[in-house]
Amino acid sequence: MTDPASDPQRHALRQHWARIQLGDDSASIERASVDAGFRSYWRVHSRGRSHILMDSPPALEDVRPWLRMRELLATHALRVPAVLAQDLDAGLLLLEDLGGPTLAKVLDERNADDWFGRAIDQLITLQSIPVPEGFGQFGEALLQRDAGLFEEWFLQRHLDLRLDCGAVEGLQLAQRRLMDNALGQAQLLTHRDFMPRNLMPVVDGPAVLDFQDLVRGPIAYDPVSLFKDAFLSWPLARVDDWLAQYHARARAAGLPVPERRIFLRDADWMGIQRHVKCLGIFSRLRYRDGKGHYLDDVPRFIGYLEEVLPRYPQLDGLRRLLDEQVKPALLERAEPLAMAR
Missing domain, CATH: 3.90.1200.10 (Aminoglycoside phosphotransferase (APH), C-terminal lobe)
Incomplete structure (x- = not known):
């Protein structure tokens, strides 16, 4: 199976979507971390700020369970990443950037x-x-x-x-x-x-x-x-x-x-x-x-x-x-x- 993170068409979709959400045609993205599943994480640079793009290809990994659990935890004051934009059909989320190392x-x-x-x-x-x-x-x-x-x-x-x-x-x-x-x-x-x-x-x-x-x-x-x-x-x-x-x-x-x-x-x-x-x-x-x-x-x-x-x-x-x-x-x-x- 081809890794969706390295698929050129998927990469173009990620970049296009991120630029639309941020209103910045020059926003760039780079790999932020590697996951054991099919999700991938990307750091988006735009106008001196950075955000995280989570990519969960819908055919491989549904992003909705992640969103449901995030809502449950955030509602009870647990510190979790903020969601800034989402496209469930495409499996894309724009999140706050919590920094570099874990x-x-x-x-x-x-x-x-x-x-x-x-x-x-x-x-x-x-x-x-x-x-x-x-x-x-x-x-x-x-x-x-x-x-x-x-x-x-x-x-x-x-x-x-x-x-x-x-x-x-x-x-x-x-x-x-x-x-x-x-x-x-x-x-x-x-x-x-x-x-x-x-x-x-x-x-x-x-x-x-x-x-x-x-x-x-x-x-x-x-x-x-x-x-x-x-x-x-x-x-x-x-x-x-x-x-x-x-x-x-x-x-x-x-x-x-x-x-x-x-x-x-x-x-x-x-x-x-x-x-x-x-x-x-x-x-x-x-x-x-x-x-x-x-x-x-x-x-x-x-x-x-x-x-x-x-x-x-x-x-x-x-x-x-x-x-x-x-x-x-x-x-x-x-x-x-x-x-x-």
Whole structure:
């Protein structure tokens, strides 16, 4: 499939539409960021100012869910991008420009406590929003799908592993326990990718991006996504401390968090479920969609699993699979690559 972002006709449409909206025949556009889906983002320069153009080709990605979720969040005072113009038939939106780097590029040892504190403010605002009637549910079906992604795309397709009956049974038992834990948590509004890469470091923020897949889901999902990011890692002790800070502030805000010990376990287990899912999704992006750079972060996910799984003997089947099959298979893949270099 041709990438719509590189299609000359689509590019001409983007530029023509942006110039009409801004009343500037000399407005220029350039690629602003790359998305894992079919959306693309463009920075529009006009008369010394800049805006963001979101392009969602209607045949590939409907922009209306994004607009509905943006309205829900903005109505409840969450900081999200302002919409300046829209053409639903063409799949084009003109948005305010929130600046250059995401929070992931700005965070460092000195400012992480401050920015994460502000991100917790936004997260608690999001989680306090009543979930509308008929909202999607992060339930059994999605959890089963995530488990299948790990097996089909990471274990089988990427690592070419064929598990024996004992390994399959151990993995399925661990996955069942992770799913039961997620389903047993308090369920509220959940972003599912609330991480620094989807936050913008603006003065009244951070502003929240990529929210079109909001669902009703487990309370620990977004906090662990924030501190155990798919693209940015922190020492485990520091993550535990941030999670404890979130817990105290969520309880003070009246959110239905359990006692601290239970919440920290729930966050660990939710993180394991998420990291296993990401291994499957990133493998699928490589082999189905030709986006191989996501697999560069496989060692990060393996590291997350290695540091947390030993805490929980109930998930020993997954730990054994990691130690006995996944890590050796990854090593075998790495050796030919190293020799080729």
